[in-house]
Amino acid sequence: MVTVSLCMIVKNEEEKLATCLDCLKDLVDEMIIVDTGSTDKTIEIAKSYGAKVFQFEWTGSFSDARNYSFEQATCDFIYTADADETIDEENRERFKQLKEDIDLLDIDVVQMYYCNQLSHNTVYNFDRELRPKLFRRLRKYVWHDPIHEMVKLDSTVCNSEVEIWHNPTEDHGERDLSAFRRAVREGEYISKRLHNMYARELFMVGTEEDFMLSKEFFEESIADNGRDLDQIKEAACVLAHIAVIDGKTEEILKYSLKDLTTIPSSEMCYELGNFYRKKGDLDEAIVWYYNAAYETSPILDIHRGGDMAMHKIAECYRELGNLDLAEDYENEANKWEIPSGEKQQAIL
Known part of the structure; x- marks a missing residue:
């Protein structure tokens, strides 16, 4: 079975972080939390889950922070998440099965369904869409664009049935x-x-x-x-x-x-x-x-x-x-x- 590093960038997420990490703690083998200047209990919560916490001075670009988080990962694959995401039990089981299956496949990127897109006036017109979420670490992935950041890649991609629930609590x-x-x-x-x-x-x-x-x-x-x-x-x-x-x-x-x-x-x-x-x-x-x-x-x-x-x-x-x-x-x-x-x- 492959190993997975969770890579997150956070700032003042004390209200949501624990709920997110509860869904992921037995799915990932390593937690990388990059903090960009929290003044609440975010870092304390992250450390309570055994996460490796790194400080990153905010540059105005989410891609810079994402790239830094990827640099800290050590597992076979990298899973990206935001603090306002959750995965229910059915999809946690799909994720576990995916970790077993992917070892047999020549896959670089796994896409998962991002759901509940239309809440809180998000910029999307679809409530469910595929997004790249799991990346083979040893390939070179570079985030680009200072906002709504994306990964530049030329890779073997597969689509999974894993669904991730997006639970925004504020309008960005x-x-x-x-x-x-x-x-x-x-x-x-x-x-x-x-x-x-x-x-x-x-x-x-x-x-x-x-x-x-x-x-x-x-x-x-x-x-x-x-x-x-x-x-x-x-x-x-x-x-x-x-x-x-x-x-x-x-x-x-x-x-x-x-x-x-x-x-x-x-x-x-x-x-x-x-x-x-x-x-x-x-x-x-x-x-x-x-x-x-x-x-x-x-x-x-x-x-x-x-x-x-x-x-x-x-x-x-x-x-x-x-x-x-x-x-x-x-x-x-x-x-x-x-x-x-x-x-x-x-x-x-």
Whole structure:
């Protein structure tokens, strides 16, 4: 049977750490806890489980801390976890069986299902997705991106049936948006993956101020010949939202055309609905909200292609005095559910 090093980075996790480690203490052979500046009982709790605790001066990059934690591991495989994760008994048994089976296979990375993704306004549009969680130690894995960090790899990957429950107790949206802005200020190139996440996080949890603070970056992005169509459309959606906030009609036209001349997105249709509603043209606003909800697909925020657009239609009909249609769309919005399809996370 292979041995497994648990590698975690933590800061002030006294409320959650013990619950997480209780699930893992008999699944792993070594616990590596990298602390980035706790002022509570986090370190004391970690040591009570026999963990090797290392201090790491925070650099502003989660990848730097992840890489440091990997450097301390000594077992065959490395398992990464956050303090707000738990594994139930059924999946603990799957994990134990995986440790026996993997020794017979030429596997470098094992993906596991990350569940409960949609709680607390996380940046994801799927409630269950595959993520790389278990890594063969003797290969060279390097974390990259200063936030929502990922591993660069070219490896043999297998998908397991192990499910990990994500139990966030706080919204990290403002922390993450601040990290994006810091990375931009420091001149770090924002990868395609992070470009998408930055835009998504803005639409899901960003304030008007957050959008305005992102304007310069997305203006440069949309003019960057190195960005592909997906990134141009993402930037156009962000900039169109900012133009609606500012009431700049020419910019709304400019950015909406960059999206609508390809396959229109729900987000852009939603923004055009907002634009016409602010102008007092409720009939035209309804047309665009309807397109957002029923005729197009979202690229950033699944709610703008579903319940949010339906609620907006209901509000417009209510303002027009058509209470029957307003009630119909309100009921449809309240019954709307996020599509159940899970995301097969591509990591290669």
